[in-house]
Amino acid sequence: MAKRKSSTAKGSRKNAASKIDQLLIEMSKNYTPPPPEVFAEVEDKWVRVKVRLMNWENMGFQLRVRESTNLYTIEQKIRERHGGSITNVVFWKDGVSPENEIGNNPGDLNNTLRSIFQFNQQAGRYVANNSKNEGPKIKLQQEDELNENPMSARSTKKFDLNEDVIEEECDYECTLFYDFTPFETDCPLLQNSPRLADLGPKEDEQKKKRVL
16 A cells, blocks of 8 residues: 555656646747846946036046946045035036936935936937047136236136046946035134235235245
Protein backbone atom coordinates (compact mmCIF):
# COMPACT_ATOMS: atom_id res chain seq x y z
CA MET A 1 0.00 0.00 0.00
CA ALA A 2 2.85 2.38 0.84
CA LYS A 3 4.56 1.82 -2.51
CA ARG A 4 1.28 2.40 -4.36
CA LYS A 5 0.69 5.70 -2.52
CA SER A 6 4.21 6.99 -3.24
CA SER A 7 3.89 6.18 -6.93
CA THR A 8 0.53 7.96 -7.06
CA ALA A 9 2.03 11.08 -5.42
CA LYS A 10 4.93 11.13 -7.89
CA GLY A 11 2.51 10.86 -10.79
CA SER A 12 0.39 13.76 -9.56
CA ARG A 13 3.50 15.96 -9.16
CA LYS A 14 4.59 15.17 -12.73
CA ASN A 15 1.13 16.04 -14.05
CA ALA A 16 1.17 19.36 -12.18
CA ALA A 17 4.65 20.20 -13.51
CA SER A 18 3.62 19.41 -17.08
CA LYS A 19 0.53 21.62 -16.75
CA ILE A 20 2.67 24.51 -15.50
CA ASP A 21 5.06 24.04 -18.42
CA GLN A 22 2.17 24.12 -20.89
CA LEU A 23 0.80 27.27 -19.24
CA LEU A 24 4.17 29.02 -19.50
CA ILE A 25 4.45 28.06 -23.17
CA GLU A 26 1.02 29.54 -23.89
CA MET A 27 1.87 32.73 -22.00
CA SER A 28 5.15 33.15 -23.88
CA LYS A 29 3.30 33.00 -27.20
CA ASN A 30 1.17 36.00 -26.22
CA TYR A 31 4.03 37.97 -24.58
CA THR A 32 5.02 41.22 -26.25
CA PRO A 33 8.32 42.72 -25.06
CA PRO A 34 8.25 46.43 -24.09
CA PRO A 35 9.67 48.96 -26.57
CA PRO A 36 13.25 50.19 -26.12
CA GLU A 37 11.95 53.65 -25.11
CA VAL A 38 10.76 52.21 -21.80
CA PHE A 39 14.29 51.28 -20.82
CA ALA A 40 15.72 54.55 -22.13
CA GLU A 41 13.58 56.53 -19.67
CA VAL A 42 15.26 54.75 -16.76
CA GLU A 43 18.70 56.06 -17.76
CA ASP A 44 19.75 58.93 -15.50
CA LYS A 45 21.20 61.48 -17.94
CA TRP A 46 23.35 64.55 -17.39
CA VAL A 47 21.83 68.03 -17.19
CA ARG A 48 23.55 71.41 -17.44
CA VAL A 49 21.65 73.74 -15.12
CA LYS A 50 22.16 77.46 -15.67
CA VAL A 51 21.35 79.11 -12.35
CA ARG A 52 20.50 82.83 -12.50
CA LEU A 53 19.85 85.28 -9.69
CA MET A 54 16.93 87.50 -10.67
CA ASN A 55 18.15 90.91 -11.93
CA TRP A 56 21.83 90.11 -11.19
CA GLU A 57 23.73 88.65 -14.14
CA ASN A 58 27.07 88.58 -12.33
CA MET A 59 25.74 86.03 -9.82
CA GLY A 60 25.02 83.36 -12.44
CA PHE A 61 26.70 79.96 -12.35
CA GLN A 62 26.31 76.50 -13.86
CA LEU A 63 25.92 73.00 -12.47
CA ARG A 64 26.32 69.59 -14.09
CA VAL A 65 24.01 67.16 -12.32
CA ARG A 66 21.89 64.11 -13.03
CA GLU A 67 18.28 64.61 -14.07
CA SER A 68 17.20 62.78 -10.91
CA THR A 69 18.65 65.63 -8.81
CA ASN A 70 15.96 67.28 -6.70
CA LEU A 71 15.39 70.99 -6.22
CA TYR A 72 16.58 70.82 -2.61
CA THR A 73 20.10 69.95 -3.80
CA ILE A 74 20.10 73.00 -6.10
CA GLU A 75 18.92 75.18 -3.22
CA GLN A 76 21.80 73.98 -1.03
CA LYS A 77 24.31 74.87 -3.78
CA ILE A 78 22.82 78.37 -3.95
CA ARG A 79 23.05 78.78 -0.17
CA GLU A 80 26.71 77.75 -0.27
CA ARG A 81 27.50 80.42 -2.87
CA HIS A 82 25.89 83.08 -0.65
CA GLY A 83 27.72 81.96 2.48
CA GLY A 84 24.74 80.11 3.94
CA SER A 85 23.10 83.31 5.19
CA ILE A 86 20.08 83.53 2.87
CA THR A 87 16.51 82.39 3.53
CA ASN A 88 13.23 81.89 1.65
CA VAL A 89 14.74 80.91 -1.71
CA VAL A 90 12.13 81.00 -4.49
CA PHE A 91 12.50 79.49 -7.97
CA TRP A 92 11.25 80.00 -11.50
CA LYS A 93 11.96 77.80 -14.50
CA ASP A 94 12.85 79.23 -17.94
CA GLY A 95 11.84 82.79 -17.01
CA VAL A 96 10.60 84.93 -14.13
CA SER A 97 6.80 84.95 -14.27
CA PRO A 98 3.98 83.75 -11.98
CA GLU A 99 3.17 80.71 -14.13
CA ASN A 100 6.80 79.56 -13.98
CA GLU A 101 7.09 79.46 -10.19
CA ILE A 102 8.35 76.12 -8.87
CA GLY A 103 9.45 74.75 -5.52
CA ASN A 104 7.57 77.32 -3.46
CA ASN A 105 5.02 74.98 -1.87
CA PRO A 106 5.63 72.43 0.91
CA GLY A 107 7.20 69.29 -0.53
CA ASP A 108 8.11 70.88 -3.89
CA LEU A 109 11.83 70.79 -3.11
CA ASN A 110 11.65 67.00 -3.46
CA ASN A 111 10.72 67.32 -7.14
CA THR A 112 13.46 66.25 -9.53
CA LEU A 113 14.69 68.15 -12.57
CA ARG A 114 13.19 65.41 -14.72
CA SER A 115 9.70 65.96 -13.29
CA ILE A 116 9.99 69.76 -13.40
CA PHE A 117 11.25 70.20 -16.97
CA GLN A 118 9.92 67.00 -18.61
CA PHE A 119 13.10 66.38 -20.62
CA ASN A 120 12.50 64.70 -23.97
CA GLN A 121 15.15 64.13 -26.62
CA GLN A 122 12.66 62.90 -29.22
CA ALA A 123 10.66 66.13 -28.94
CA GLY A 124 13.83 68.24 -28.76
CA ARG A 125 12.90 69.74 -25.40
CA TYR A 126 15.84 71.10 -23.40
CA VAL A 127 18.38 69.18 -25.48
CA ALA A 128 21.87 70.54 -24.73
CA ASN A 129 23.89 72.28 -27.41
CA ASN A 130 27.39 71.38 -26.22
CA SER A 131 29.08 73.40 -28.97
CA LYS A 132 27.55 76.69 -27.75
CA ASN A 133 27.70 76.75 -23.99
CA GLU A 134 28.20 80.39 -23.03
CA GLY A 135 27.37 82.27 -19.89
CA PRO A 136 26.16 85.87 -19.85
CA LYS A 137 28.83 88.51 -20.38
CA ILE A 138 29.40 90.52 -17.23
CA LYS A 139 30.43 94.17 -17.41
CA LEU A 140 32.88 95.10 -14.66
CA GLN A 141 34.11 98.61 -13.93
CA GLN A 142 37.83 99.35 -13.83
CA GLU A 143 37.93 100.75 -10.30
CA ASP A 144 41.58 101.89 -10.26
CA GLU A 145 40.94 104.37 -13.09
CA LEU A 146 42.31 107.85 -12.36
CA ASN A 147 39.88 110.65 -13.25
CA GLU A 148 37.90 113.41 -11.62
CA ASN A 149 34.64 111.45 -11.48
CA PRO A 150 33.49 109.58 -8.38
CA MET A 151 33.98 105.82 -8.41
CA SER A 152 30.26 105.30 -8.92
CA ALA A 153 30.40 107.24 -12.20
CA ARG A 154 33.54 105.73 -13.74
CA SER A 155 32.39 103.78 -16.75
CA THR A 156 34.76 104.65 -19.59
CA LYS A 157 37.07 101.64 -19.15
CA LYS A 158 35.28 98.31 -19.00
CA PHE A 159 36.12 94.73 -19.76
CA ASP A 160 34.04 91.59 -20.32
CA LEU A 161 34.03 88.44 -18.25
CA ASN A 162 32.16 85.22 -18.82
CA GLU A 163 30.91 83.08 -15.97
CA ASP A 164 32.57 79.71 -15.54
CA VAL A 165 30.89 77.26 -17.90
CA ILE A 166 30.54 73.50 -17.80
CA GLU A 167 32.92 72.02 -20.36
CA GLU A 168 31.78 68.40 -19.99
CA GLU A 169 29.08 67.29 -22.41
CA CYS A 170 25.50 67.07 -21.15
CA ASP A 171 22.34 65.52 -22.54
CA TYR A 172 19.98 68.30 -21.48
CA GLU A 173 20.17 71.98 -20.61
CA CYS A 174 17.80 74.12 -18.54
CA THR A 175 17.67 77.46 -16.74
CA LEU A 176 16.59 78.15 -13.17
CA PHE A 177 16.03 81.66 -11.84
CA TYR A 178 15.97 82.34 -8.11
CA ASP A 179 15.56 85.07 -5.53
CA PHE A 180 15.88 85.11 -1.74
CA THR A 181 15.45 87.10 1.45
CA PRO A 182 18.74 88.78 2.47
CA PHE A 183 20.38 88.09 5.78
CA GLU A 184 18.84 90.16 8.57
CA THR A 185 21.24 91.69 11.06
CA ASP A 186 21.44 94.43 13.69
CA CYS A 187 25.11 95.09 13.02
CA PRO A 188 25.54 98.86 12.30
CA LEU A 189 28.53 98.19 10.06
CA LEU A 190 26.61 95.83 7.78
CA GLN A 191 23.58 98.13 7.72
CA ASN A 192 25.67 101.13 6.66
CA SER A 193 25.19 102.10 3.00
CA PRO A 194 28.22 101.98 0.66
CA ARG A 195 30.05 105.29 0.38
CA LEU A 196 30.88 106.02 -3.24
CA ALA A 197 31.01 109.83 -3.08
CA ASP A 198 33.92 111.96 -4.29
CA LEU A 199 37.10 111.85 -2.26
CA GLY A 200 38.20 115.02 -0.55
CA PRO A 201 41.12 116.98 -2.03
CA LYS A 202 43.64 115.59 0.48
CA GLU A 203 42.53 111.98 0.08
CA ASP A 204 42.50 112.31 -3.71
CA GLU A 205 46.04 113.75 -3.74
CA GLN A 206 47.32 110.99 -1.46
CA LYS A 207 45.80 108.33 -3.69
CA LYS A 208 47.49 109.79 -6.78
CA LYS A 209 50.85 109.78 -5.01
CA ARG A 210 50.44 106.13 -4.02
CA VAL A 211 49.70 105.20 -7.63
CA LEU A 212 52.73 107.11 -8.92
